[in-house]
Amino acid sequence: MSTEPRAAIIGYGDAYAGFEEPKPPLTLAARAIRAAVEDAGLEPDDVRGQGLLTARRPAADHRPQWNNILGSYLNLAPTYSTEVTMHSAGAISMIEHASTAVRDGVVDYVVCAGADAAASLGAYPHIASRESKYTNYTEFAGTMDVHPEFEYPYGVIMPAAFAMGARRQMHELGHTAEDFALASVICRDWGVDFPHATLGHKGRLSVDDVLDSPMIASPLRLFNIMPLGPGGSGGAFIVTSVERARELGVEPVYVYGYGSRSTHEYLTPRANSPYWPERGNLVDSGMVDAAERAFAMTDRDVDDIDLIETDAGTSNAVPLLLEQLGFCEPGEGGQFIREGHLDPDGGDIAFNTDGGALTAGQTGVSLYVDRIIECIRQLRGEALGRQAPDVETGLVYGLGGPLYACSTVAILGNTN
Structure with a gap:
C-alpha cells in the first residue's frame, strides 16, 4: 500500500x-x-x-x-x-x-x-471476399469465444454463454430480470448525451421497455445486450x-493501482477450473482478486471510488461486478442498483458515463480502450457528454472472454 x-x-x-x-x-x-x-x-x-x-x-x-x-x-x-x-x-x-x-x-x-x-x-476488410458489415452483436461475437469443438457444434454462442451465467446469478445470488433491466436503464440514462453513443439518439429506456424487448437468450433480452457501433x-x-x-x-x-487475473478459456473449461471453490461454478470470477490487487497498491478503497467505467457488455454483469469489486456484499448487487447509487441524478457513484457498452456500443475490441479514455475525460472534467460532478477517483474494469475469463482493474485519480 x-x-x-x-x-x-x-x-x-x-x-x-x-x-x-x-x-x-x-x-x-x-x-x-x-x-x-x-x-x-x-x-x-x-x-x-x-x-x-x-x-x-x-x-x-x-x-x-x-x-x-x-x-x-x-x-x-x-x-x-x-x-x-x-x-x-x-x-x-x-x-x-x-x-x-x-x-x-x-x-x-x-x-x-x-x-x-x-x-x-x-x-478482414483487406480480403475482398470477406468484406461485410456486421448487423448485430451475435453476428460479430457469436462464435468468437466459444469452443470450436465442444461448444459451437451444440449451439452455444456468446449470448447463450452469458445467459447461463445470468441464470446462475438469479439462482445463487437472487438477482432478477428487473435488476438486469434497471442496469440497462441506468447506462442509457448516462449515455443519451454522449455524442458518439450508438443508442443515444433512441432516448431513455424504462424497465418495461427492456423487459418487453425481444428475447435473445433467456433471461437476456435485446436491451440487455450491447449494440454494435459506432462505426x-x-x-x-x-x-x-x-x-x-x-x-x-x-x-x-x-495511476494509483492495477490488478488482473485470467482464470479460464471458453465456457466448458471454466466449469472444471481448479480456481473455483466448487466444481461447475459459473458465478465467482477473477475480478475479486484483480480488484484486491489493485486496491492493495494504494491507500484508497471502494469508499473513495466515485466513478466506475466498465465494458459490461450484458447488463447482468452490472450487479455481479458491483459485488465482486467490493461495492456491496454478495447477493446485494441488485439492491445496490435499486437504491440509486448509480443514478445520474442523486447517485453517489458515476457509472459508465458515456453509456458504457450497453449504450455507447461496441465497435469491436476497442470498447475497452473507450472506457479508459472516458475515465480520463471525466477525471479531467472534459466529458464529451454528461460530466459527473466532483469526481476524484475512478475505477476502470475490463472483462474479457466468456463469463469473465479475464479481469483487469485500474484505479485512476486526479489528486496526488
Whole structure:
C-alpha cells in the first residue's frame, strides 16, 4: 500500500468513425495517438524510440504483428513494445505494463493505443471476399469465444454463454430480470448525451421497455445486450513517471493501482477450473482478486471510488461486478442498483458515463480502450457528454472472454 501514485497519464486522444464514412483501425489509432501527443504538450520526436503498447489486434484488421504495423505506420521505432492481450481486457492491463516500464526507467514515455471498426467494416476488410458489415452483436461475437469443438457444434454462442451465467446469478445470488433491466436503464440514462453513443439518439429506456424487448437468450433480452457501433473508435494515452510529469508542469491523471487475473478459456473449461471453490461454478470470477490487487497498491478503497467505467457488455454483469469489486456484499448487487447509487441524478457513484457498452456500443475490441479514455475525460472534467460532478477517483474494469475469463482493474485519480 502506498500513498504515492505509480505513474501519470499526461495526454490522451480519441477518434471516431460513423457507418457512413468508415475508417480503418490503423487510421483511428494514428489519429488518437497524434491527439494524445499534442494533448501532452509533446512533439512526435519525444515519443519516438520510446514505448508503444497496443491492445488486442482489431477484428477489422487481423494482420499479425498489428502492434509492429502501427509503430511502423507512425515511424515510432519503439524500444519497448508489445500487444497486450487478456482477451480484449488487456487494454486496461496496458496501464500496468506502461506504469512498470516508466517506474523502472526502461523508457520515459509509453504510448498506449487501441482501435477497431468491426461494426462498419466487418472482419478482414483487406480480403475482398470477406468484406461485410456486421448487423448485430451475435453476428460479430457469436462464435468468437466459444469452443470450436465442444461448444459451437451444440449451439452455444456468446449470448447463450452469458445467459447461463445470468441464470446462475438469479439462482445463487437472487438477482432478477428487473435488476438486469434497471442496469440497462441506468447506462442509457448516462449515455443519451454522449455524442458518439450508438443508442443515444433512441432516448431513455424504462424497465418495461427492456423487459418487453425481444428475447435473445433467456433471461437476456435485446436491451440487455450491447449494440454494435459506432462505426469505429480509437483511443490513445501517454504514460510517464510521476517525477517527469512534475518536471513537465502538467496536471496528469495519476495511476494509483492495477490488478488482473485470467482464470479460464471458453465456457466448458471454466466449469472444471481448479480456481473455483466448487466444481461447475459459473458465478465467482477473477475480478475479486484483480480488484484486491489493485486496491492493495494504494491507500484508497471502494469508499473513495466515485466513478466506475466498465465494458459490461450484458447488463447482468452490472450487479455481479458491483459485488465482486467490493461495492456491496454478495447477493446485494441488485439492491445496490435499486437504491440509486448509480443514478445520474442523486447517485453517489458515476457509472459508465458515456453509456458504457450497453449504450455507447461496441465497435469491436476497442470498447475497452473507450472506457479508459472516458475515465480520463471525466477525471479531467472534459466529458464529451454528461460530466459527473466532483469526481476524484475512478475505477476502470475490463472483462474479457466468456463469463469473465479475464479481469483487469485500474484505479485512476486526479489528486496526488
